Amino acid sequence: MYTLDIDEIRALANDVPSTSSGSNEFDLLKKKLHERFQVSIPEGLKNAAIEKFGDVASAPILYENLTNSILRKKIKEGENNIIIKNPRALYRIGIFGFSEPVNLNLTVEGNVGNFFGAFCNFNGTWTVRGHAENGLADKGYCGKFVIDGLATELVGQNNQSTNYSHGVDILVRKGCMERAMAQARGGNLVTFGAGFNSGLYMSDGVLMNLGEPGELFGAGMVGGTIYAKQGTTTGKGAVIKKLDENDYEKIKNVLRVFERDLDIVNLDDFSKTNSILDITNIKHEEVDFKDFEKIIADENMVH
Amino acid sequence: MEGFRFHTDSDSEVIAVFLASRILKHGDIEKAHREFVAKADGPFTYIAATSDSIAIVRDKFGTRKGIIGYNPGTDDHPPFWAMATDLSALDVVGATTKIETPHPGKPRIFYRN
Numbered sequence: 001m002y003t004l005d006i007d008e009i010r011a012l013a014n015d016v017p018s019t020s021s022g023s024n025e026f027d028l029l030k031k032k033l034h035e036r037f038q039v040s041i042p043e044g045l046k047n048a049a050i051e052k053f054g055d056v057a058s059a060p061i062l063y064e065n066l067t068n069s070i071l072r073k074k075i076k077e078g079e080n081n082i083i084i085k086n087p088r089a090l091y092r093i094g095i096f097g098f099s100e101p102v103n104l105n106l107t108v109e110g111n112v113g114n115f116f117g118a119f120c121n122f123n124g125t126w127t128v129r130g131h132a133e134n135g136l137a138d139k140g141y142c143g144k145f146v147i148d149g150l151a152t153e154l155v156g157q158n159n160q161s162t163n164y165s166h167g168v169d170i171l172v173r174k175g176c177m178e179r180a181m182a183q184a185r186g187g188n189l190v191t192f193g194a195g196f197n198s199g200l201y202m203s204d205g206v207l208m209n210l211g212e213p214g215e216l217f218g219a220g221m222v223g224g225t226i227y228a229k230q231g232t233t234t235g236k237g238a239v240i241k242k243l244d245e246n247d248y249e250k251i252k253n254v255l256r257v258f259e260r261d262l263d264i265v266n267l268d269d270f271s272k273t274n275s276i277l278d279i280t281n282i283k284h285e286e287v288d289f290k291d292f293e294k295i296i297a298d299e300n301m302v303h
Numbered sequence: 304m305e306g307f308r309f310h311t312d313s314d315s316e317v318i319a320v321f322l323a324s325r326i327l328k329h330g331d332i333e334k335a336h337r338e339f340v341a342k343a344d345g346p347f348t349y350i351a352a353t354s355d356s357i358a359i360v361r362d363k364f365g366t367r368k369g370i371i372g373y374n375p376g377t378d379d380h381p382p383f384w385a386m387a388t389d390l391s392a393l394d395v396v397g398a399t400t401k402i403e404t405p406h407p408g409k410p411r412i413f414y415r416n
Contacts (some may be wrong), residue, residue: 044306089391111391131390131399134368150402152390153368177404178365195404 003077007065009088012036018078026056038165039069045240064092066183082106089113089133094120101142101165111135117145120168132172140168140187147260149172153195154182156248161186169257172188173281180205186223190262192281197235199226199295204253210287212277218295226295227251239298246292248272306370314360326353336360336410350386359386360392372398384413 016029026046027283034040041062049059056062067090071082073098082102087093091113094106095251104124108116111130118138131149138157142165143250155176159167167187175193185208193211202224206216209228217226219235226238226293234240252270255277259267263280270277275289307320318339323414326334336351336358343394346366350359361369376382385398391401405411 089389111394113389113391133389133391150390150399152370171344177368177370196407 001081001083002074003085004067004070005072005082005085006063006067006088006090008036009033009063010086011235022295029062032075033066037066037070037073041065041069060091063090068095071106072098075102078158080104084108084110086110087112088128090134091115092118094118094126096121100144101181106208111149117143117168121165129142131296136172136263137168137170137187141165143168144257145170147172147257149175150177150181152177153179155180155191156184156189157182159184159187159205167205171258171261172213175211181205181224181226188257190254190258191236194228199224199238200235202226206250208251208254210281218297221295221297223251223297228288228295229291229293230293232293232295234295237298237301238295240295243272243289243292243294245272248275248289251289315349318343318347318351322351332356332358332409333412336412340408340410348388355415356412357386358410359405361405361407363408367405369405371403371405371411373401374398375400406409 002251012028012032016025020173024177030041032091042295045062045065046056049056049062053059074082087108087110089111092115093112094117098121099119101123104122106126108128112128113134114133115135115138116132117126117140118135120140120143121138122143125144125146128147132147132151134153135157135207136155139160145168155172156168156170161167162188170189172191176191176195178195178197179200180194180198181189182193184202184205187205190208194209194214197216197219198214199207199218199221201223205224207226213231214231215233216235217232218238220237247270252267254262255267265278277287279285304321309316314413319412320336320337325338332353340360342364343397346362348367349360359369359371361367369387371384374383374397385393385396387393
């Protein structure tokens with residue numbers, strides 16, 4: 001188990017005296033960080049930080065880069081259980097660039113910023129004990145996310161289903177805002193609420209909204225499936241259909257991934273004739289999938 | 304917009320001048336926001352305040368983020384709503400009790416009591 005407290009990096013940076021050029025500041029900070037974490041910050045970051053943020057020590061890109069460098073180093077050393085403290089909505093945590101999936105359980109204690117886990121390619125579970133911002137798991141290949149809070153726009157966008165990955169499995173406990181699973185090409189999202197235009201341009205994957213009915217789902221979709229409560233409206237290019245037996249099997253498979261997270265006790269017996277599930281998310285509820293419908297691409301619009 | 308003098312190179316100034324011109328014309332702030340949404344092309348979210356209102360307004364496709372949240376208040380401070388683009392900003396001020404996304408193209412306006 002490794003714990004990275006990002007406030008420790010901030011404290012190190014704040015201890016470095018600022019200079020008018022920023023150059024000495026960068027070199028001092030680089031030396032300090034190397035002594036503490038044995039990672040180097042690239043020279044290119046210096047000018048980028050000064051140009052965009054005015055100095056090095058307060059530049060968020062410094063913390064993004066360092067956080068991912070430290071984690072990458074730990075993963076290479078064989079660490080597969082990591083906790084991040086005090087993320088303070090830092091952007092782009094978890095972009096590691098490994099070509100093969102890594103084994104990693106990651107827990108973030110606090111809010112994460114935009115593009116948490118973008119391009120992710122891992123086996124394990126990444127948990128956020130807070131909220132997530134735009135582009136959660138953007139262009140993700142594989143992995144499982146559990147977000148305890150809300151997520152803003154574009155959750156799971158461009159999820160990638162390839163020959164060797166099926167996309168990312170995501171649970172958002174308090175709901176997503178707009179355009180969840182936009183342009184998804186795979187993956188599964190289970191959420192308790194989803195905003196306008198969710199499922200926009202989907203071509204594969206599953207969006208399952210267990211929250212209140214949504215608006216304008218599935219506009220321009222050419223594939224994939226959205227499961228949502230009756231009353232949900234569709235955008236152009238999507239149609240509403242009743243669930244058939246295959247849908248129940250598909251729902252069962254998607255929820256199987258989150259069976260323990262949602263404390264689902266009767267998933268094995270779930271079927272079209274046994275359509276009620278006991279689910280405990282924020283609170284316990286009985287979800288009757290007879291109240292649900294599916295939204296798919298309108299074949300008359302797909303060419 | 305013709306006939307107006309601008310004092311900055313910020314495109315946000317166009318919104319302020321447009322709203323002011325419409326209020327001078329008909330006195331209806333909600334109508335002014337709606338007119339801006341109808342006329343404006345491109346992605347935006349803006350917050351605009353007058354002496355008796357504050358509004359958050361998004362483009363009609365909702366391409367830019369904008370969220371509001373409620374802080375129910377404590378013994379030390381009264382309840383309030385907060386507007387932001389990021390959840391973490393609402394979280395900092397504890398305004399996460401009722402989080403809403405304003406409907407694209409529909410102004411969400413709060414009026415002074």
